[in-house]
Amino acid sequence: MRQGLSAKVSPMPIAASLLRSRVFDGLTDAERACWLDRGTTATFARGQTVARQGEPARSFYVLESGFLKLLQLTAEGTELIMRFVVPGEPFGGVVALSDAPYPVTAVAVQPSVVRTWSRETVADLLGVTPQVRVNIMREMASHMTHLLTRVRELTTARVDERLAHTLLRLARQCGRPTPDGVLITQRLTRQEFADLTGTTLYTVSRTLTKWESMGLIETRKRLLLLRSLEKLERVGGAEDE
Amino acid sequence: MRQGLSAKVSPMPIAASLLRSRVFDGLTDAERACWLDRGTTATFARGQTVARQGEPARSFYVLESGFLKLLQLTAEGTELIMRFVVPGEPFGGVVALSDAPYPVTAVAVQPSVVRTWSRETVADLLGVTPQVRVNIMREMASHMTHLLTRVRELTTARVDERLAHTLLRLARQCGRPTPDGVLITQRLTRQEFADLTGTTLYTVSRTLTKWESMGLIETRKRLLLLRSLEKLERVGGAEDE
DNA sequence: CGTGGGTTTGAGTCGGATCAAATCTCGTGG
DNA sequence: CCACGAGATTTGATCCGACTCAAACCCACG
Numbered sequence: 167m168r169q170g171l172s173a174k175v176s177p178m179p180i181a182a183s184l185l186r187s188r189v190f191d192g193l194t195d196a197e198r199a200c201w202l203d204r205g206t207t208a209t210f211a212r213g214q215t216v217a218r219q220g221e222p223a224r225s226f227y228v229l230e231s232g233f234l235k236l237l238q239l240t241a242e243g244t245e246l247i248m249r250f251v252v253p254g255e256p257f258g259g260v261v262a263l264s265d266a267p268y269p270v271t272a273v274a275v276q277p278s279v280v281r282t283w284s285r286e287t288v289a290d291l292l293g294v295t296p297q298v299r300v301n302i303m304r305e306m307a308s309h310m311t312h313l314l315t316r317v318r319e320l321t322t323a324r325v326d327e328r329l330a331h332t333l334l335r336l337a338r339q340c341g342r343p344t345p346d347g348v349l350i351t352q353r354l355t356r357q358e359f360a361d362l363t364g365t366t367l368y369t370v371s372r373t374l375t376k377w378e379s380m381g382l383i384e385t386r387k388r389l390l391l392l393r394s395l396e397k398l399e400r401v402g403g404a405e406d407e
Numbered sequence: 408m409r410q411g412l413s414a415k416v417s418p419m420p421i422a423a424s425l426l427r428s429r430v431f432d433g434l435t436d437a438e439r440a441c442w443l444d445r446g447t448t449a450t451f452a453r454g455q456t457v458a459r460q461g462e463p464a465r466s467f468y469v470l471e472s473g474f475l476k477l478l479q480l481t482a483e484g485t486e487l488i489m490r491f492v493v494p495g496e497p498f499g500g501v502v503a504l505s506d507a508p509y510p511v512t513a514v515a516v517q518p519s520v521v522r523t524w525s526r527e528t529v530a531d532l533l534g535v536t537p538q539v540r541v542n543i544m545r546e547m548a549s550h551m552t553h554l555l556t557r558v559r560e561l562t563t564a565r566v567d568e569r570l571a572h573t574l575l576r577l578a579r580q581c582g583r584p585t586p587d588g589v590l591i592t593q594r595l596t597r598q599e600f601a602d603l604t605g606t607t608l609y610t611v612s613r614t615l616t617k618w619e620s621m622g623l624i625e626t627r628k629r630l631l632l633l634r635s636l637e638k639l640e641r642v643g644g645a646e647d648e
Numbered sequence: 649c650g651t652g653g654g655t656t657t658g659a660g661t662c663g664g665a666t667c668a669a670a671t672c673t674c675g676t677g678g
Numbered sequence: 679c680c681a682c683g684a685g686a687t688t689t690g691a692t693c694c695g696a697c698t699c700a701a702a703c704c705c706a707c708g
Contacts, residue, residue, distance in 0.1 A: 264545035304505040313554040320561040321605030364562030
């Protein structure tokens with residue numbers, strides 16, 4: 167049923183992204199090792215589902231490598247991307263600690279390796295290293311804040327402004343600096359930008375084209391290059407050309 | 408001043424809302440009493456601000472009596488209501504446990520009494536009763552889920568549908584059953600409904616008027632009476648007349 | 649009574665969704 | 679290595695929901 171679980175499971179790899187993950191802040195090396203030991207890894211191909219919205223939460227995850235999107239599906243099937251997950255980031259924590267169904271679906275955008283802990287294992291390990299609970303809460307608090315500003319933007323800001331913020335957020339999360347600006351290191355479709363911003367792919371296309379002609383951004387081999395973060399930040403109020 | 412739980416009648420119910428608050432689930436009576444002891448109460452008149460968005464978080468709160476709204480302000484001054492707080496509900500918990508500025512402003516809609524714990528006191532008490540941390544996380548998880556569905560609704564649903572959901576949520580939070588339907592026990596202005604739904608007071612007015620003429624709702628002395636929750640739930644897809 | 653906050657209602661406008669179609673890209677297999 | 683086809687993107691034309699502005703109205707209150 168869950169396609170993802172057919173993925174292969176291996177015990178050995180030591181992922182650097184896990185070691186420096188902020189969920190393990192404040193732990194000793196031994197404690198970190200203990201967490202890693204007790205988790206299993208699973209790999210997912212592009213498009214596979216790691217966890218499904220509405221299912222009872224069975225596991226806590228940290229992404230080792232790859233790239234995931236967390237999304238909500240509407241009744242009509244439109245998908246809305248809540249956020250992306252980059253290596254080192256946890257997900258499913260919300261519910262490994264309270265008990266509720268997963269609030270979102272996690273899908274691999276790139277081939278991904280995920281470290282997994284069962285509910286019981288987490289409960290067990292938290293007994294030994296309660297600091298992790300605090301770290302997870304910190305993550306939650308930060309997502310909460312993001313969601314709040316997103317709700318605010320959705321009701322007050324124009325599409326242009328929201329798209330600009332989406333790009334800036336992506337730049338922060340998976341951008342690489344280059345001489346000409348910040349390159350977003352993921353190939354995202356117009357549709358995905360739209361799902362992320364809460365608009366349609368057509369509007370995204372038009373807007374990006376406009377910005378490209380204004381020299382704000384540039385598309386290089388399917389990747390987006392932001393030439394000026396400052397100017398992007400100012401989009402919204404000052405729409406002229 | 409604060410005494411054991413062995414019942415003592417007083418004109419002001421002594422924090423009954425606090426005793427049954429879900430933040431204190433799983434605690435013994437003694438532990439609850441301990442929390443209550445260490446908190447101080449403060450009262451706020453209608454319109455006063457309890458905590459301000461952006462300020463460093465100094466306290467954790469539980470509402471004893473009254474009614475609060477948590478809102479975000481935009482640069483232009485538009486306010487957007489994130490949620491209401493009814494007696495027994497905590498707020499500011501997000502940040503008493505991580506450390507970030509308050510993500511929202513809390514304003515008293517009705518004269519309110521608030522129990523307050525300082526950051527340090529909370530840290531102290533959590534050492535003794537760690538269960539409270541879990542309870543707070545459960546609250547956070549539930550708000551998170553609400554925010555997620557709200558974000559989804561804002562991008563996909565029509566105003567009618569969103570307003571209907573707003574009313575249903577209010578009914579759940581502060582509704583009282585009557586023979587004719589559920590009465591929302593707070594006098595909210597059209598503007599507040601709008602701030603809550605992410606629309607304008609004009610659209611709210613038109614929509615409510617329409618629903619009233621359809622017999623879905625009714626205004627009684629400034630309060631809103633929902634005559635049929637079921638029909639309200641079906642609004643959105645089925646707009647006809 | 650007046651006065652002011654809240655509400656209703658009307659008319660006009662526009663951002664952005666929708667639908668349709670042409671064009672581009674790139675991975676794939678021949 | 680090239681040509682093909684599926685998916686992605688661009689662009690145009692049209693339409694509608696909901697915001698905006700303006701004005702009248704309704705009440706609760708002193």
